[in-house]
Amino acid sequence: MPERCPACGAPAQDDQEYCLDCGVRLVPGRRLGGLGYAWERRFGRYPGDWVVAALLLLPVAAGSATAGIVAGRDTGPRIGSATVVATSPVVEAPPAPPVQPEPTTTAATTPARRPPPKPPAGRPGLLTWPAKDGYTVVISSIPARGNGLAEATAKAREALARGLRAGVLDSGKFASLHPGYYVVFAGVYGSLDDAQRAARSMAAKYPNVYARQVAR
Numbered sequence: 001m002p003e004r005c006p007a008c009g010a011p012a013q014d015d016q017e018y019c020l021d022c023g024v025r026l027v028p029g030r031r032l033g034g035l036g037y038a039w040e041r042r043f044g045r046y047p048g049d050w051v052v053a054a055l056l057l058l059p060v061a062a063g064s065a066t067a068g069i070v071a072g073r074d075t076g077p078r079i080g081s082a083t084v085v086a087t088s089p090v091v092e093a094p095p096a097p098p099v100q101p102e103p104t105t106t107a108a109t110t111p112a113r114r115p116p117p118k119p120p121a122g123r124p125g126l127l128t129w130p131a132k133d134g135y136t137v138v139i140s141s142i143p144a145r146g147n148g149l150a151e152a153t154a155k156a157r158e159a160l161a162r163g164l165r166a167g168v169l170d171s172g173k174f175a176s177l178h179p180g181y182y183v184v185f186a187g188v189y190g191s192l193d194d195a196q197r198a199a200r201s202m203a204a205k206y207p208n209v210y211a212r213q214v215a216r
Helices: 028-044 050-075 148-161 192-202
Strands: 134-144 167-171 183-189 210-213
Touching: 134 148, 134 192, 148 167, 148 183, 183 210, 192 210
Parallel strands: none
Antiparallel strands: 134 183, 134 210, 167 183
C-alpha cells in the first residue's frame, strides 16, 4: 500500500523523495514511522530519526541523574543525627568515719618539794654554830618565853644588816650557857682573846657586847 504525503495526504511511492502535489519532502517509511508522520504533521518538517533516539534516552538519563542525587544524599552525613552515649550511674562513696582522738592519760605527778629560800644576793644568812666548842661575842640574851625566838631572830638579822656575822643559840643546848634564853651571837672564835678583840671592835655598834665561851 503506498504511503501518503504527511502534509496534503496525496499518495506517494516508497522511493519518492518529494510530494508531487505540495512539494513537501518525503522521508521513507522505514525511516520515518508513525512518530515521524505525527511530528511532520505538527511542525511541518521532520528533522530525522535521531530525535526518536534522543526522546527515548531522555527518561533514562533523567532517571540516572535522580538515582545519583539520591545516592549522594544517602552517603553524606546526616544533619541533626543524635549521638547516644552510654553513661554509668555515679555512685558516691560512703563518708569516712570520723577519727576518734586517742584518750590521753595524765600520770599522777607528785609535787616537787620546794627548796628552802636562798638569802638575797650579797646578804648572808644567819650564822649556825658549828659542831665544836669555841668562843663568841654575845650581843643580846632574850628570854625564850612568848615571842622570844622571833625577837632574837629579828635582832640577829639587824646585826647582819650592820655587817656582822650573827646567829641565834638556844642556851638550853649548851652547858656553858644559862638555860631559858635565846642568845644572839656574833662570830665563832678559837680563843678567848680573839673573842674579846672582836667584842671591842663591835662596841661602837653594840655597847653591851661581851666575849663568852660556848661549850656543850
